[in-house]
Amino acid sequence: MPVRSPYADVEIPDVPLFDFLFTDFGERAGAPAFVDGPSGAAITFAELEGMVLKIAAALSERGIGAGDVVALFAPNTPSYAAVFHGILRANAIVTSVNSLYTPGELAHQLGDSGAKLVFTVSPFLDRVTAALAEVGLPADAVVVLDAAEGRTSLRDLLATTAEPPAQTVTAGDTAVLPYSSGTTGRAKGVILTHRNLVANLCQIAEMGDVSSETKILAVLPFFHIYGMTVMMNQGLHRRATVVTMPKFDLPEFLRVISEHRVSRVYIAPPVAVALAKHPIVDQYDLSCIDVVFSGAAPLDAELGQAVAKRLNCTVLQGYGMTELSPVSHCMPDDRPDMDLNTCGFAIPNVESKLVDPETGQEVGPGERGELWVRGPNVMSGYLNNPEATAITLDDEGYLHTGDVATVTEDGVFTIVDRVKELIKYKGYQVPPAELEALLLTHDEIADAAVIGVRDADGEEVPKAFVVRQAGANLGAAEVMAFVAERIAPHKKVRVVEFIDEIPKSASGKILRKDLRAREAERV
């Protein structure tokens, strides 16, 4: 029997995201919606709405409308939120791009998503220019959020006197295309509709105490679904104030929390290590923090407890996946006593099943099974990829997550393993298939396979097993350098082992479990 959420279902309004978020700010109209952490510059809810409408009008004037995809390739700032919602209000679709991407990775996403225009910042222009050339888009298909000589800027768009277009999108239309490799292969466009995004906001509103009193820290990137839904859009929905940071730097992170009196800090587990252990943490007044919420990779319970004790706050863990908009399970704010090894309960409107991957049979409490999730937050599919959609979404509407979990009689879920290929480095996706394809382009590499292994700090890192071409004397450092030059830093291969042959099935599929077993033996 599927496990239903212990929470009552919530109603999901049948409206586009703009209508859901930008109605009746009431007393909060003049309150800060977003604050730029480094400078302290704030924009109010009313100002944000004004910007969104201007951006929509200016995009419409430029011929961007229903069905068009616009890329957003920028670090977290208040203007990121204005542009994101401006694109949606213009009836278009946002594809959010990892700001660490190389020109080649950016070009792949622009080409695959069919983006017509890129919003970026001036320090990223070199990469954008190279990517536009690679996909054959005009060099002027760019808007900068700051300013750059000879470039259209956000300020130019905001100067329009045109009226915003009529809103024609409906709840069932695609809103965003973040990229995820899912359970196998390269990064793919994840089709999330307005309804998916609205649903996840309604669902998580039942779990956390986020209100107009809350100050959320958004250091995790808005381009990733965790930052997009849980920080940027949840902040707007609950009329909270979101304090943005363009990148993680421990002293600056602590300063921003302390000076802006941040009450809710969303992190991925590596930040918990710093919060629990780094001596510098004691130099800041962090008494403002009520909740530290961890997601995107497994949190070690002892580490979480150490953070709770040191900061005298509640630590919570959630589980999510891009394909789930992203949250499906989390600990509620009112249960600070829960075991931090767990990911809490299924959120409202979510049904989960745990299924033995070998037999396809559902397993009971205490047994391990692949987590399947059904609910209004489940993606409609992968862009232009019916095969990948078919292996991920079944006929009954369950999304097969590729994560292995257990559940208690009370409906508390714990993620215990992963059966999919995906590697997570500091919470960021590293698709092994992409690294393997890249390694095979090296003249001296005959074959390669990549899996995730634990380093000395317990962090998951990509390890490449490499078969050299006959007569080649390639070294590990050369392999790592070759990869590092061509991909974003979080995808670097960090360990290399040369072997004689990559274990494969009769059909030629890499037997990753054999490589994992080999690794386990060594440890």
Ligand code: 4UV
């Ligand atoms: O697709 P993705 O990069 O998505 C995420 C989303 C994480 C979120 C988002 C909002 C939350 O509130 C929250 O708690 C977590 O990371 O990667 C999805 C994969 O990341 C692993 C798991 O393998 C997913 O399939 N993962 C995510 N959260 C956890 C996790 C977790 N708490 N424990 C273990 N693995």
